[in-house]
Amino acid sequence: MEDLLRSLRNLGLGAPSPSQLLELLDTDEEVQKRLAQLLSLSSVLDGEGGEEGGAGGAAMMMGQDLLEEAVNALLDNFRKTLDRQREVSKKETTTKAPTKVKLAPRTALLARQDAALKRAEQQRQEAGRGYIPRLVVDGKASYHSKRPLASLKRISCGDLNLAPRRYEGAYLLCRVMTPLLLYVGVTFIVDDPSGAAIPVSISHFTSDINQSQSSVSKLLPLGTVLAIREPFVSLDHASRAGPCTGKAAMGIRVDSPTDIVIVEEEDRLLEGVEWKEDLPLSSCPPSTSTVWLRDGFLSRQLRQGFSPPAQPPSLSAIRETIEDFIAFGRPGAAYRELCAARRLALVGNESLKDVEARILYELRAWSGAKDAFASTSAQGSSEGGPDSLRKDTDFAVPISELSPVQAAKRTERRLASESAGLTDEEVASIYFASSGHSPNPRLDTSEYIGPVQVRDIPGAGRGLVTTREVQPGELLLCCRSYGSAYPSDPESLGSPILRLNVDNGVVSTTSQVRAQTNLIHALVDRPDMLAVPVLGLTAGPSMDYSRFVTEPYPLRARMELDPKKAVNEYKSLDVDAAYVDGVLRFNAFGPAQAPASSHSHKHVEESQGELGRSTQPHPLPAILNHACLPNVSSVFFSNIVTTRALDVLPEGTEIVHQYVRGETPFPIRTAQLSKHGFECACSLCILDRADGAEASGRRARITEGESRAVFERSRLLFKSVKLAEVGSTDASLAGEVKEAHEDVVEALKNLRERIDETYSASSKTFPKERAQLKPEVFSTLDRQTRHLALFSGDIDVVLDSAGDALRCVGAQVASQDGKGQILDKLPRLHFDPSIDLVLFVATFLQNRRLKELSLRWVQAAYHAHQAMVGGGQAVFLHRWKSDSVAPALELWLS
Numbered sequence: 033m034e035d036l037l038r039s040l041r042n043l044g045l046g047a048p049s050p051s052q053l054l055e056l057l058d059t060d061e062e063v064q065k066r067l068a069q070l071l072s073l074s075s076v077l078d079g080e081g082g083e084e085g086g087a088g089g090a091a092m093m094m095g096q097d098l099l100e101e102a103v104n105a106l107l108d109n110f111r112k113t114l115d116r117q118r119e120v121s122k123k124e125t126t127t128k129a130p131t132k133v134k135l136a137p138r139t140a141l142l143a144r145q146d147a148a149l150k151r152a153e154q155q156r157q158e159a160g161r162g163y164i165p166r167l168v169v170d171g172k173a174s175y176h177s178k179r180p181l182a183s184l185k186r187i188s189c190g191d192l193n194l195a196p197r198r199y200e201g202a203y204l205l206c207r208v209m210t211p212l213l214l215y216v217g218v219t220f221i222v223d224d225p226s227g228a229a230i231p232v233s234i235s236h237f238t239s240d241i242n243q244s245q246s247s248v249s250k251l252l253p254l255g256t257v258l259a260i261r262e263p264f265v266s267l268d269h270a271s272r273a274g275p276c277t278g279k280a281a282m283g284i285r286v287d288s289p290t291d292i293v294i295v296e297e298e299d300r301l302l303e304g305v306e307w308k309e310d311l312p313l314s315s316c317p318p319s320t321s322t323v324w325l326r327d328g329f330l331s332r333q334l335r336q337g338f339s340p341p342a343q344p345p346s347l348s349a350i351r352e353t354i355e356d357f358i359a360f361g362r363p364g365a366a367y368r369e370l371c372a373a374r375r376l377a378l379v380g381n382e383s384l385k386d387v388e389a390r391i392l393y394e395l396r397a398w399s400g401a402k403d404a405f406a407s408t409s410a411q412g413s414s415e416g417g418p419d420s421l422r423k424d425t426d427f428a429v430p431i432s433e434l435s436p437v438q439a440a441k442r443t444e445r446r447l448a449s450e451s452a453g454l455t456d457e458e459v460a461s462i463y464f465a466s467s468g469h470s471p472n473p474r475l476d477t478s479e480y481i482g483p484v485q486v487r488d489i490p491g492a493g494r495g496l497v498t499t500r501e502v503q504p505g506e507l508l509l510c511c512r513s514y515g516s517a518y519p520s521d522p523e524s525l526g527s528p529i530l531r532l533n534v535d536n537g538v539v540s541t542t543s544q545v546r547a548q549t550n551l552i553h554a555l556v557d558r559p560d561m562l563a564v565p566v567l568g569l570t571a572g573p574s575m576d577y578s579r580f581v582t583e584p585y586p587l588r589a590r591m592e593l594d595p596k597k598a599v600n601e602y603k604s605l606d607v608d609a610a611y612v613d614g615v616l617r618f619n620a621f622g623p624a625q626a627p628a629s630s631h632s633h634k635h636v637e638e639s640q641g642e643l644g645r646s647t648q649p650h651p652l653p654a655i656l657n658h659a660c661l662p663n664v665s666s667v668f669f670s671n672i673v674t675t676r677a678l679d680v681l682p683e684g685t686e687i688v689h690q691y692v693r694g695e696t697p698f699p700i701r702t703a704q705l706s707k708h709g710f711e712c713a714c715s716l717c718i719l720d721r722a723d724g725a726e727a728s729g730r731r732a733r734i735t736e737g738e739s740r741a742v743f744e745r746s747r748l749l750f751k752s753v754k755l756a757e758v759g760s761t762d763a764s765l766a767g768e769v770k771e772a773h774e775d776v777v778e779a780l781k782n783l784r785e786r787i788d789e790t791y792s793a794s795s796k797t798f799p800k801e802r803a804q805l806k807p808e809v810f811s812t813l814d815r816q817t818r819h820l821a822l823f824s825g826d827i828d829v830v831l832d833s834a835g836d837a838l839r840c841v842g843a844q845v846a847s848q849d850g851k852g853q854i855l856d857k858l859p860r861l862h863f864d865p866s867i868d869l870v871l872f873v874a875t876f877l878q879n880r881r882l883k884e885l886s887l888r889w890v891q892a893a894y895h896a897h898q899a900m901v902g903g904g905q906a907v908f909l910h911r912w913k914s915d916s917v918a919p920a921l922e923l924w925l926s
């Protein structure tokens with residue numbers, strides 16, 4: 033990748049854009065040709081700015097054809113490197129017997145590392161505005177040690193003379209000799225006490241891949257002593273941490289950072305150890321940092337029984353350490369260090385209340401956080417001020433920016449919504465904070481677990497069932513993700529990651545790789561809180577269950593808050609990075625934005641395709657099983673997902689939501705679900721399956737192919753129609769325009785009949801069920817209703833057509849004569865298009881001066897919106913207010 037980027041730059045061309053990066057991995061020649069064309073047209077000036085002589089200059093000198101040829105040759109080279117990399121990596125997995133290998137001399141390794149660091153630095157400088165795409169590989173074999181250090185035998189570098197081989201039952205005691213080369217993982221050189229050296233690469237070292245070499249090197253400063261548990265000596269150690277070069281290089285490959293143990297000076301492992309060689313001089317700054325995947329000194333001291341320090345750390349040093357942990361996203365370690373400091377009587381129980389409050393807040397321990405904030409504000413340790421925080425920014429402003437009084441008030445609100453759920457005002461607040469021009473990617477809510485419990489579901493593992501009857505629209509869950517990752521995070525912005533699995537061809541992108549790292553680090557920090565919620569999830573059909581899957585699945589992730597237990601019983605987890613990857617692949621949610629307003633359908637994330645997707649691990653919602661025909665609506669607000677009932681759900685009903693869209697044709701849905709290895713048995717799939725492969729295939733061809741032309745004709749006709757006036761008497765149509773509308777209605781009827789025919793088998797077997805569920809007909813009836821409203825004088829014809837459309841997606845439409853609600857049952861599919869249609873009908877009725885009826889239809893739209901999204905009038909209007917439905921909404925608001 034680096035050579036390609038450099039060569040493109042030398043031609044005056046920009047780097048591939050995020051959406052082009054995936055195409056780089058595509059082996060299709062046509063794709064490559066097109067990519068070469070596009071790249072040869074991109075200038076550094078367009079893409080990255082700053083340099084002279086863009087494509088224009090180069091093209092002028094070379095001519096566009098020659099330039100394109102040159103880019104083609106570069107892409108060819110890139111492909112060859114990738115092929116070589118595949119071969120190298122595959123050889124490692126297929127090699128039966130390890131071969132003898134020789135360690136490179138220490139000086140050669142140091143020189144190589146030095147050169148690599150300089151190259152990386154130069155690349156950073158060359159990259160103009162800092163756009164540096166990164167490519168790494170992985171494969172099916174992944175290792176992590178499960179044995180405690182005490183049970184392992186010490187070996188030295190000289191013993192590592194076979195590769196590829198995992199040295200089971202052994203550990204390597206070594207010392208960090210060089211600064212860390214950060215790419216996606218890190219690579220550096222270590223030596224053992226005899227002075228022999230070997231390179232080490234660690235995956236998932238940090239998810240902040242934009243940090244400088246010097247700041248990452250502070251995490252494992254020069255001279256840090258490590259024990260690498262059961263090291264794997266690889267013929268290609270660096271390609272997973274990266275950069276991958278296609279060239280084999282022997283070294284230790286660490287797939288999970290939990291294999292690394294930082295050895296303390298006081299540790300018995302170091303008794304009698306003498307280091308033969310001095311550490312090389314380096315510009316790497318020394319650091320006392322304790323944050324990287326280890327606990328603070330005091331909590332280690334208490335747990336491991338090291339002798340007390342002659343000079344205990346001062347209060348300010350303790351505060352600094354704890355604040356470092358909080359800033360580094362390690363509230364678990366911060367909590368343990370605070371507890372240890374109190375138990376060692378270095379800190380009084382009433383001291384450091386402010387940091388205690390923040391730690392507890394981060395741990396979502398609202399009750400304790402509330403008391404701690406209250407006690408901080410009572411002590412007056414920081415200026416107070418009224419609870420002046422605006423409610424609409426309540427979820428987006430970090431707690432650290434609030435005064436203790438404000439923080440105490442906010443925590444009180446979190447505590448309340450933990451037991452009562454979010455109010456409409458709060459839903460509106462998270463909706464607006466997560467949408468708009470600069471959506472906040474991480475909102476801070478408490479989690480609400482409604483009337484649900486985890487239960488074994490025959491044939492589907494575990495699932496969630498209701499513990500009492502619930503009503504449509506009732507909030508069942510409001511959950512926040514752990515370890516989420518967004519491509520827009522500053523820690524990776526401009527550094528898109530591609531990770532190619534050389535064994536199965538699966539490509540992971542920035543947010544998947546970073547969420548995996550984040551989760552591994554969170555698990556090390558809070559194993560008691562997160563091990564079962566995260567590792568208790570399954571990781572796909574091809575991966576054995578972890579030992580946590582058989583434990584009862586908790587509704588809430590809770591930290592151990594007994595100060596003694598929290599410190600003494602902390603045991604770091606041995607995390608299998610590949611299992612975490614599987615958990616994310618089969619359980620994490622991709623979208624993480626608020627339901628778009630009806631007029632802004634384009635999402636920023638969508639515009640960048642796969643590389644623009646966020647990764648959101650939500651443990652409890654991940655326990656929900658799938659149904660193409662869901663009975664709940666799960667809606668995303670940045671990192672928050674809310675789940676609401678769409679129907680009356682009697683006690684004991686399993687709640688199920690969509691992994692894939694139920695509106696998608698059956699053959700496509702089935703293919704999309706195949707990675708999970710189950711056959712969906714929801715009522716829609718039973719009906720679709722009963723129709724047989726030929727009929728459902730034909731149906732897919734009609735809805736995905738033929739119907740497009742008719743819909744396009746319909747859309748063009750409506751371009752000149754003022755929707756807000758549909759139904760008003762003065763909006764009568766000229767003869768030929770009316771004819772055109774009638775033609776489209778005919779075509780729509782014809783389409784409908786043809787789709788209907790494909791349902792014949794299921795209609796015979798399940799007449800009642802199929803009559804109420806024909807989602808593929810919805811769009812034709814929706815369009816038909818709109819045309820009829822334009823030219824048919826008969827209100828009943830329009831209402832019947834709209835009613836038919838809504839019934840096709842599972843809604844029950846009440847009689848129009850009464851006074852009650854229009855929708856006795858909500859639609860189960862095509863949610864937003866259904867609301868859109870309902871508002872269209874309301875506008876039509878209002879224009880026909882049928883105020884009462886119009887109001888009932890708007891009310892139906894509002895009711896459906898509330899049941900799916902919530903947030904009350906403010907959110908409803910933000911999503912649906914537009915000129916075309918203004919007459920109906922204005923009446924409703926008045």
Ligand SMILES: C[S@@+](CC[C@H](N)C(=O)[O-])C[C@H]1O[C@@H](n2cnc3c(N)ncnc32)[C@H](O)[C@@H]1O
Nearest residue numbers: 491492493494570619654655656657658708710
């Ligand atoms: C996100 S998990 C859901 C929780 C899972 N049931 C468990 O016990 O961990 C997804 C996995 O659940 C199972 N699953 C989900 N929906 C299912 C369904 N409708 N029928 C059978 N299995 C299902 C599949 O094994 C799928 O890979």
